[in-house]
Amino acid sequence: MNSLLAIDAGNTRTKWAVLHGETGAVLAHGVLSDDTIPTAWQHCDRVAVANVAGKAQHVFLEHQLRTLGVLVRWHTSTVQAAGLVNGYTQPEQLGVDRWASMVAAWQYYQRSCLVVNAGTALTVDMIEQTAAGQARFIGGIIMPGMRLMQTSIGNAAAGIVQGSGVFQDFPLNTQDAVYSGSLYALSGAVDNLLQVLGEHCGQIVPCMLSGGDATALLPLLHKHVLAREYHLEQNLVLQGLWYLEREYS
Incomplete structure (x- = not known):
């Protein structure tokens, strides 16, 4: 099955979900609590990460995800995406968690x-x-x-x-x-x-x-x-x- 592992690495928790690649339906989800890779991660075709928790968390996740052997994309905020224009003075400095949230909200409300x-x-x-x-x-x-x-x-x-x-x-x-x-x-x-x-x-x-x-x-x-x-x-x-x-x- 075409599926995406999405990871939201925040300052307090690292949340994750496996999403159907075509529909976006949530197939599995959880909070990363230790060094153990959740079983659901093993069958994903690619990974998307939003990390605002700093370099140490980036290094940790990079190490964990390397074992999956799939494409990992570390997302950052861009000038525009998914129909939404980023008006931040320096678009790349907008927290990627905020950017991803706004993209999802815009798609929901239009x-x-x-x-x-x-x-x-x-x-x-x-x-x-x-x-x-x-x-x-x-x-x-x-x-x-x-x-x-x-x-x-x-x-x-x-x-x-x-x-x-x-x-x-x-x-x-x-x-x-x-x-x-x-x-x-x-x-x-x-x-x-x-x-x-x-x-x-x-x-x-x-x-x-x-x-x-x-x-x-x-x-x-x-x-x-x-x-x-x-x-x-x-x-x-x-x-x-x-x-x-x-x-x-």
């Missing part, structure tokens, strides 16, 4: 949309569909994610003990206050960019969310923001790699 990755960092990126029908990445933000926010305030403020809180509309203990404040900050950033993009496009725009903390963000967005369209897709980078690979076929 209209102006917001793309959110809620991981170690929160990235919120804006895609505009022009009057001519062209899709263009027109800007985005990067800010600390949930864990970074909670850790930073715990490290900087005396008397705040690191701990796990839960979201409350009216927090009455420190852990809940820190957790709820962090979640409000992240959801507020998403909502603000939704408003900015919507005003720019002259219409309400949908929002695609991915990343480990997306499930924590989504209920708050649904709870406090009306008339928005949200879609949760945990394999967004991996799906984007499948679309990027089609550029070479």
Whole structure:
């Protein structure tokens, strides 16, 4: 079977999926947790990697993938791909995880949309569909994610003990206050960019969310923001790699 192994090497986890080469259907997926090569990798025809975890992870994966004996493509952000134009000042400096996510989101919506990755960092990126029908990445933000926010305030403020809180509309203990404040900050950033993009496009725009903390963000967005369209897709980078690979076929 024609199949693609897609690997998303992030700062916290390395996720992977085996995708059907023709349809993009997910045949197997998981998180790489040790040096053992998953059995599902053995039957892939080619590999696509998005690595934002640095040189050490590149070397590790390169060593692991060499044993497969198939083509391995290390993707980077480009000026354009899969119908999307990259408007970054220096396109190659855009994180490839953000680029792959936007490519996948554009293919899903085919209209102006917001793309959110809620991981170690929160990235919120804006895609505009022009009057001519062209899709263009027109800007985005990067800010600390949930864990970074909670850790930073715990490290900087005396008397705040690191701990796990839960979201409350009216927090009455420190852990809940820190957790709820962090979640409000992240959801507020998403909502603000939704408003900015919507005003720019002259219409309400949908929002695609991915990343480990997306499930924590989504209920708050649904709870406090009306008339928005949200879609949760945990394999967004991996799906984007499948679309990027089609550029070479």
